[in-house]
Amino acid sequence: MLSKSEYIRLSLENNLFWARIMKEHAIFIESSMPAFHMQLANRADMFKQHFGRLLLETIRLSNGVISKKALQSGQYYTNYTEAAEQTTQQLTGIDINSNLTKMEYNIQPSDTYTTEQIASNVSTLNQNILSQVSAFARFKSNLYVNQASCRLFTFLYTSVYEHILHEAQRYMDILTKLQEKDENYNQGYESFWNHQMDDHIKVMRGLFDPAETESFNEADRLAKEFDVIEKSETPDKSEEYDATKALSDFKSLTTEKTLQCKVKSLMSPLFTDHLLREANHYLYLLQA
Numbered sequence: 001m002l003s004k005s006e007y008i009r010l011s012l013e014n015n016l017f018w019a020r021i022m023k024e025h026a027i028f029i030e031s032s033m034p035a036f037h038m039q040l041a042n043r044a045d046m047f048k049q050h051f052g053r054l055l056l057e058t059i060r061l062s063n064g065v066i067s068k069k070a071l072q073s074g075q076y077y078t079n080y081t082e083a084a085e086q087t088t089q090q091l092t093g094i095d096i097n098s099n100l101t102k103m104e105y106n107i108q109p110s111d112t113y114t115t116e117q118i119a120s121n122v123s124t125l126n127q128n129i130l131s132q133v134s135a136f137a138r139f140k141s142n143l144y145v146n147q148a149s150c151r152l153f154t155f156l157y158t159s160v161y162e163h164i165l166h167e168a169q170r171y172m173d174i175l176t177k178l179q180e181k182d183e184n185y186n187q188g189y190e191s192f193w194n195h196q197m198d199d200h201i202k203v204m205r206g207l208f209d210p211a212e213t214e215s216f217n218e219a220d221r222l223a224k225e226f227d228v229i230e231k232s233e234t235p236d237k238s239e240e241y242d243a244t245k246a247l248s249d250f251k252s253l254t255t256e257k258t259l260q261c262k263v264k265s266l267m268s269p270l271f272t273d274h275l276l277r278e279a280n281h282y283l284y285l286l287q288a
């Protein structure tokens, strides 16, 4: 059973990470729609706005609550996030509120904090997020099913729809368990994230321009490493950590090169920065 202060801190730490992840999935969906599917793009934009508001509410409640280690882990923002948001906004025409990122720089850390009022605000926030993530999961699931059965064409891989659906389901599981004050709220995170990391590197491998042989080959090498980890029944934590760190470094380098226009691909800088933050989140969990 989680104590009240653990419940508050873990809820906000998870929401800071996941609400932003959901907001960005909406941006990726919106930017992948052919002009013909304007209605789907508009629905994705609505989800972007909802999760932006929920992230803002999370940031407001987070002051003096989040641990310093979580704040410095690179799972909420990286050195690239703000520039990646601005560049991706310019390139896609989709509004991306980077004020949220700037507000996150100013969250003050603490390890001990609890009041009745915060617990009740956090509980309401978690419930609001749960209903929004559940609606978003249905939207993603429809896109996945329609594209998998060739009734829809967009510029996101079908596997990516499945991947981001799994992330929404994982977020719902975590929040549901946190609402029950269940201390095993993040059970099975290793197999979940090993699978996600394997997906990431394969998606990156498939999105580099065919002329980018070096990046392709490095992605291919990392993908083979993650295949081994994913198939292993008892993966070693230090092995998982080292492979994820190498992946995080590769994503970081790719984001930097994308921002400097030094690598050709079908990935926006916000997309590679998003993948980078997910790797950093997994590294944070492995170190806990």
Ligand SMILES: [Fe+2]
Residues within 6 Å of the ligand: 021, 025, 164, 167, 274, 278
């Ligand atoms: Fe994601």
Ligand SMILES: [Fe+2]
Residues within 6 Å of the ligand: 163, 167, 196, 200, 275, 278
């Ligand atoms: Fe992911």
